Amino acid sequence: MSRLTDFAKQRRENTKMVPVPSVSIMPERDLGKAPALECLHLGIDFGGLKAVDDFNITVGRTEICGLIGPNGAGKTTVFNLLTKVYQPTRGTIIVDGQDTAGLDPARVNRLGVARTFQNIRLFNTLTVEENVAVGLHNQHHCGMATSILRLPHHWKSEKYYHDRALELLDIFDMTGLADHEAGSLPYGAQRRLEIVRALATNPKLLLLDEPAAGMNPSETAELMENIVKIRDQFQIAIMLIEHDMNLVMNICEGICVLNFGKIIAKGTPEEIQQNDAVIEAYLGKQNKEVA
Amino acid sequence: MLSVYNINVWYGAIHAIKGISFDVNDGEIVALIGANGAGKSTTLKTLSGLLRSRTGSITFMGEDLMHMPAERIVEHGLVHVPEGRRIFQQMTVEENLDMGAYSQPRDTIAANLERVYAQFPRLKERRRQIAGTLSGGEQQMLAMGRGLMANPKLLMLDEPSMGLAPILVEQIFEIIKSLHEAGTTILLVEQNAQMALSVATRAYVLETGKVTLSGTGDELLHNDDVRKAYLGG
Amino acid sequence: SGDGDTASAGSTAGTTAAAGAFKIGGIGPTTGGAAIYGNAVKNGAQIAVDEINAEGGDVQFELNFQDDENDAERSVNAYNNLKDWGMQILVGTVTTTPCVAVSAETNTDNLFQLTPSGSSTDVIGGFEDADGNISIPRKENVFQMCFTDPNQGAASAQYISEQQLGTKIAIIYNISDTYSTGIYNSFKAEAADLGLEIVSETSFTEDNQTDFSVQLNDAKNAGADLVFLPIYYTPISLLLTQANQMGYAPKWFGVDGMDGLLTVEGFDTSLAEGCMLLTPFVATAEDEATKAFVGTYSEKFGETPNQFAADAYDCVYALKQAIETAGVSADADFTEICDALVETFTSSDFAFTGLTTAGEEATWADTGEISKQPMGMVIQGGVYMPLDA
């Protein structure tokens, strides 16, 4: 693992002052607006196992926040809680100022939470463009009868979906793949498509679960640039889980480390790299030198 | 020990492996590296009998594997830990390990199990948990542990470090080294070229179904093309 | 998909008839769950046709029997297939629901149809209930050789009442079967008129005709001393076994569907001891015609014929007689034949005596119904004996 790259340094200088509430325990409430995400004492049990416990975090509206931790620490579970794939056993999740208690995954998405999955979940038999168009589902409406009767509004909607999908695909230079079946894409492209699809739902908070898994270093570098670009362009908060320390340390403003379902450290990348508990549990001795 | 000559594999109409040849000698760690879709996993699947090559030959310790069914290949000591873990989701951790020892004589199983638990204490903690609910990393440990249960002579690992925490990646490579020292020959497929090359005796680079480069681990680690393509500059 | 319109179906006809033979079509289930009835009709009709052809009279027949799997849709298909073959008269169809569907077709085409066993009133149509409601108008070209269902139900009730066979009556019928519900309904109505006491009415469906414990218990607990079974013999064989197991032994009274019970392979006939039924035909009857028919049938097909076979046999002979009376020739158009036969069948002086007419003359009403007397039979010592003897 290398040191902070020039790329990262340069970027930090360019993007001015992104608030980083996730680092401090107390959320910053003085921004006039609610943070993108606020979790209070969040927890879930599986049988006897406290997979996540007393999880508190606040993510600013345009923050990139990293969630790291050993395997089985509960990172994916946190995402599943945030998106209501699992209903929390305790605690509160506030998205953009709204309590999500009792909502189902679809509702939470409409509140502004979108995600990708650790094991890719695309609509394999649909084309790339259709995958994105499905993501645009709630951005533009067109009733069933209208579609079946092919009324003018249907064609207007179709044009919207088409244009907007291509626009979004363009972020990752994927317009050329628009007509390919999603399931037939190479692995890296599938990961990128998942991000585009999530973006299509117009989220306020984007959750990325190991976006760089299975990518080679050059693909990863490109991905890093894109994640930042997305944040800057869409002005959204991004929370990501990743084992690639190069990526995490370079683009996250704040990092939260999880072990056995509990937060063991929060801080800036530099702080985390120095934290003994984190080195002990997660980074390992070798990586200490990196920092 | 293992010698692969000119294998060609198709998925339906797709020509995934285009005449690959390589050797693995007793006591080596041989790494196959290459980009996504280069055909690394396909090669391993062909060796373990899940896929068939239409041409060429595969010999393992004097046995012809070309026409041997997959379940017999395992008995000969060629063990494949597949990509994506492929553990038995509905079974407990211990049952999974039992399955790994399916082809082994009964009396060796208990000792093997202890050995695996020693290597992966986390598995021992979770021995009664349903494997499908393990986290990604735990599942990878289980997959490797299961492979070890078969007493491999040649262990083929397909991306064992994928999705693992840095500390675990280290551990996995430690385990690979220690297995190697204990006399197991290893054929390692990895995206993490840096790590793979640093432990490998020899390595081959695959690109779109062909071997494009080969050499010792060190040679490749310092090869400019490899650095550019697989080590991030 | 334009071919297949040749009359290739003719290949199945078992008869080598001289040119100028009447082309008789037959339809019934020769495969599937009801195959036993279809095969019986097919065989019975074939014997009659063979006999007639062998006799070498003026009237010769060619029979083509097609399978319908006891399915209305397939039955209509079979009918169309027979039309391609050049059918002039239809003997069929065997089972009721397909028969209703096919009779609508023959009615539209004006093709003469005589069904050996399609017993519902919907087959012939025009049947009014007590309030004058009808479900389908009369189909003038359709005639029955068997009793209509209401006929049987009413006759059974009358017989039970006259002979004072039982005071408390239970009924077990098959609600998913047209035949069974038809008989049940009229039996119930007639029984009410006659003052018979019905203490238990239970039903089953095609889908659960394995376990009759509830129905039998209901009858038993209600103290029924006679159980009326307007159902086919297959479920009856099961029902009797189960009644025996639970130690329930009332009088059993069946209808023509019960015929065949004794031929069930492996069935312990002692269980059927004392079962009564109304039927137009029993294979053990002593008259010459029956003996000859049963002899030929068992020789040819290795089994004892049931009433379906006999009805079919009679159908062919009735047709022969009517054709001779009407004087139509085989090269006439089927509608001509139909008109002539309808006139003959409904004329007052046309009467037919056959295997299923209890030795007496049967006649047909304008409604298409046959008028003949059922025989009361009882199973004694493993054979059918006339009831009133």
Place this chain on the structure above:
Amino acid sequence: MEVLTNLINGMSLGSVYAIIALGYTMVYGIAKMLNFAHGDVIMVGAYICFCAVSYLGLPAIAGVALSVVGCTVLGIVVERLAYKPLRNAPSLNVLITAIGVSYFLQNAALLIMGSDPKSFSSIISLPALNLFDGALTISATAVLTILACVAIMVALTMFTGKTKMGKAMRACSEDRDAAQLMGINVNSTISMVFAIGSGLAAIAGVLMCLAYPTLMPTTGSMPGIKAFTAAVLGGIGSIPGAALGGILLGVIEIFARAYISTQIADAVVFAVLIVILLIRPAGLLGKPVNEKV
């Protein structure tokens, strides 16, 4: 007393469903296919037993044994010819093939054995148990069926849970490739599953015809569907579930007929099934599969 009688009748009917359902669940749980031909294998089993006893004059036990052997062979043959080529095909294709096999067996039986029903009643007859001065009669077949059902259930549970072969079957059911990599011969394992399933079907066929002694080419189809329902009710794939589901279905069926209406008993049975599934969407004993996200 009447309730008791109905309960016993229901359990006896239910045990027949249960034994069939056990075969269903076994094949489904491991080969992951709905073997709609299972009911027809039952029919074949019953015919073999019938022929052996009444045509060959063999003793009843030999008839049962012959029918188990016959069905086992049939199961293996059918699996090899019709299902094996479809190992990697979508499950619905296999379902349709199974339906084809079902049609085939029915029509073959029709051609060979004829359409006239055969009665089992004189093949094997056992005396009935009379309790409470004849107020309660329990037929010996009912007792036999219930006992057989429980015995088979226990044996199967032990087999799949504890034995090496049983575990291998479960491994195959989850991931055939991975199972192969463990050294498991997937083809012979699945053949084995069909062999067991079909052997069970033979026993079910004989027991069913003992209790309900009419045998026709279509005899197996309706009990087959009922048993499928029972297997789902109990939680498909679960062995104790199949037994429980079968017995429950039988009891509900009899009670619905006795206390609600004989006319709409079937509707009641299915309505109960729906209600139960709504309360427990994975069946009574089925484990809700928690997909790891």
Place this chain on the structure above:
Amino acid sequence: MGIKTLKPQTRSTIITYAIVVGAFVLVTILDGLGLISHSLSGQLVPICAYVSLAVSLNLVVGVSGELSLGHAGFMSVGAFTGVVVAGCMARAGVENGILLFVGAAVVGAIAAGVIGFLVGIPVMRLRGDYLAIVTLAFGEIIKNLLNIFYVGVDDAGLHFSLTDSASLGMSKGTILINGPKGAVGIEKVSTFFIGIVLVLVTVAVVLNLMHSRDGRAIMAVRDNRIAAESIGINTTKYRLMAFTVASALAGAAGVLYAMNYSTIVPSQFDFNQSILILVYVVLGGMGNISGSIISAAFLTVLPEVLRPINNYRMLLYAIVLILVMVVPHTKIYQRIADALRRRFRKGDFDDAPVAEAVAEEGGEAHE
């Protein structure tokens, strides 16, 4: 130029319509030339009905990915409702066959759709085989209830009863539905033309739905329910939508079927009928509309084509069914198919996207 340059989706849509219209034109011409046998012409309407049923079931099984084993139930709801409507209209003096049919079909479709919706609400809480068994159960319940359902019409209007026809309390009326005896005396108004129009309507509804916002959502739910939820799709709503639309279309097809025969009985709309329709869908290919059309037509005609071999025909039908399913998956067949493809599309290969091969594996990847 032409069809090859179109998007695959558009191309398959055009081909689908072309098959239906082409079949109609061909049959009409042949009929004009007197080349159509009674046997075939008698099957034209049922073929249309089965095609509609298969296409509508494909919406559930293929497009929305739920195994439904109760399609015949909705068909029967439509059929019996349609019969009642037609009976009433006829009594009110409507004689025009097309008018009778349209009235019956619209009401029949609505009735089946409503029942489908009501049934769907509980059904959609379940998944996979549990869902399948519940649809089967509903099919059986519908059949069972129709067995005790009596409807008649007289001058005073419609009468209903759940006991017997005598308790309808009518006089000089027509018994429209007579319990287990079903409906007899149905006005036979279905024609091939009407059938083709219904097929076209069905195909249009299904295809238009598939290729729209809602259709994509339905397919997304099929491909990956969890992902669909994560992007804000109400999965229950879309599964229910597919189910309801399919039920309504099945209802209309049921009316077409019923009005081709003078009689229908509840027991014919049983589990086997549902299975038969399912066979069409699977044989034709999941989500493949033109496939459903062809396979429904083929399998409907097949038993009639096999009629000359008499008692062996259902045996042969079974064998054909098994073979069509099994042969494409045998090694030999795949080798030959590969070789042929290679010969006819040389060059496409080495650089072809992996789409095809993955599609072949699609079944496995299901959920």
